[in-house]
Amino acid sequence: MPVLEFDIKTIRKDFPTLNQSVNGNPLVYLDSGATSQKPQAVIDATTKFYSQSNANVHRGRHALSEAATAQYEQARENIANYFHVQANEIVWTKGATEALNLLAYGLQNQLNQSDTIIITPLEHHANIVPWQVVAQNTGATLSVLPLEKNGSFNTDNCVKYIKQTKAKVLCISQASNTLGNITDLAPLISAAKAVGTLIIVDGAQGAMHLRPNLKALNCDFYVFSAHKMLGPTGVGGLYGRYELLNTLTPYQTGGEMIQTVTLEKSTYRSAPAKFETGTPNIAGVIGFAAAINYLSSLNFAQLQQHEQTVFKYAANELSKIEGITIYSDLSHNIGTLSFNYKSEHPYDLATLLDGFGVAVRSGHHCTQPLMAHLGLNGTVRASFAFYNTVQDVDIFINSLKESIALLD
Structure with missing residues (x-):
């Protein structure tokens, strides 16, 4: 099977679920850790x-x-x-x-x-x-x-x-x-x-x-x-x-x-x-x-490089927000950010983000022993995949800032 050059614009077109609006906003899907989206070829x-x-x-x-x-x-x-x-x-x-x-x-x-x-x-x-x-x-x-x-x-x-x-x-x-x-x-x-x-x-x-x-x-x-x-x-x-x-x-x-x-x-x-x-x-x-x-069929080295570029950009932008605590190892990571804002409940943040069309996960993520080890009740989890973009991150960060403004 021929290996294709990694072209994110072409790849995004292969995933019909990504090309829609949620709550009047473009969907930003950051829940691939729960389930990944499906390309048209699979459907x-x-x-x-x-x-x-x-x-x-x-x-x-x-x-x-x-x-x-x-x-x-x-x-x-x-x-x-x-x-x-x-x-x-x-x-x-x-x-x-x-x-x-x-x-x-x-x-x-x-x-x-x-x-x-x-x-x-x-x-x-x-x-x-x-x-x-x-x-x-x-x-x-x-x-x-x-x-x-x-x-x-x-x-x-x-x-x-x-x-x-x-x-x-x-x-x-x-x-x-x-x-x-x-x-x-x-x-x-x-x-x-x-x-x-x-x-x-x-x-x-x-x-x-x-x-x-x-x-x-x-x-x-x-x-x-x-x-x-x-x-x-x-x-x-x-x-x-x-x-x-x-x-x-x-x-x-x-x-x-x-x-x-x-x-x-x-x-x-x-x-x-x-x-x-x-x-x-x-x-x-x-x-x-x-x-x-x-x-x-995708060039794995290019795919992984893109995935990590988007993840590191997101981690960097997230870390700039005062009051955010990130629990993930940012150096050796598949592309998942687990975080909280001050003492706010993760569910509240996830609900507000959904209002902006940003899909994240909240809760203990079926890892209650880990939550107990970290002394947490839960976290917000943004999990990226290779079909995400820097533009997704910008929308996520801006939406998070607006959500935080509503909570403060």
């Missing part, structure tokens, strides 16, 4: 499937089923190529949350009361709650990686902790959904490998912004969501080393994932089919492939 792909190829996948011998199956499995190849892994190492799920639950349940039989699971204080609830349940069910110890007061990791302290703990599993985000901070994973993964710890990386935020080579990253499992990568909602996936995938207990059972069934017992197929029970979100998977094709 067209899902529509085309339902219009021309709608049929169930696998086993069908008629033309529509075979066409649907071919598209569905080609999508797996596309996502595998994006992450530099093998197609049989990609399992389709409803998203990162289901993938983490699949892993937690799948590893449960391999854990006991002598084992330790390491999580971190900045994880999304989806990478905390499943491991709490596993710890309760198995007697395993749930341990927490140390976090600095400002919400960043001290790599040396974390490496020491991992080596001393010798945990069975380490669960950690590639980038914080609340702060946007990028975790320096390489030394942590190296330390975990040295003591035989399995590494699970939550890539929901990092997958689009960082475009990781998972073989080079050397983690054991990696979860991701399509809707944060320009794709449809309700679909995502799990990467796992093939030999490790096949050691997991199936999260769900039923049709498709079986090898044989008698009234007495059943046997299961090998991964990835072992974990893909029932009729999947076929249109969503095909739409996800279109999203990956779109991303892969």
Whole structure:
């Protein structure tokens, strides 16, 4: 696939949702951390499937089923190529949350009361709650990686902790959904490998912004969501080393994932089919492939440079406003600003900004332990993507200043 020069004006035209007004103002969408906007190519792909190829996948011998199956499995190849892994190492799920639950349940039989699971204080609830349940069910110890007061990791302290703990599993985000901070994973993964710890990386935020080579990253499992990568909602996936995938207990059972069934017992197929029970979100998977094709067609170095230019401009302008406190690490960040204005409630600021057509998120962002660590009830979060512009930032900053004037 040819790689195109990054042209923000052309790219903006590809996203129909961005080209509208909200409350009488041009939409400024700064909530990509929650869900990214979709290019027309993704919308067209899902529509085309339902219009021309709608049929169930696998086993069908008629033309529509075979066409649907071919598209569905080609999508797996596309996502595998994006992450530099093998197609049989990609399992389709409803998203990162289901993938983490699949892993937690799948590893449960391999854990006991002598084992330790390491999580971190900045994880999304989806990478905390499943491991709490596993710890309760198995007697395993749930341990927490140390976090600095400002919400960043001290790599040396974390490496020491991992080596001393010798945990069975380490669960950690590639980038914080609340702060946007990028975790320096390489030394942590190296330390975990040295003591035989399995590494699970939550890539929901990092997958689009960082475009990781998972073989080079050397983690054991990696979860991701399509809707944060320009794709449809309700679909995502799990990467796992093939030999490790096949050691997991199936999260769900039923049709498709079986090898044989008698009234007495059943046997299961090998991964990835072992974990893909029932009729999947076929249109969503095909739409996800279109999203990956779109991303892969853009010059990533130029895309990332543009994204960081817009983010740093926004951070600089935001920091000039008296009374604003920014909690994000501005040096190693995917493009997310988490902030508050004095003691004003984040919800009030977000509501006022919406009146100006600026879409941001407010609250605890499904990271209550992180909020407690920072001593906060919540923050306003402006999360950028490559389709944002400097003009978006100017509108955001001016709207924020007007909102603050209404509060003061």
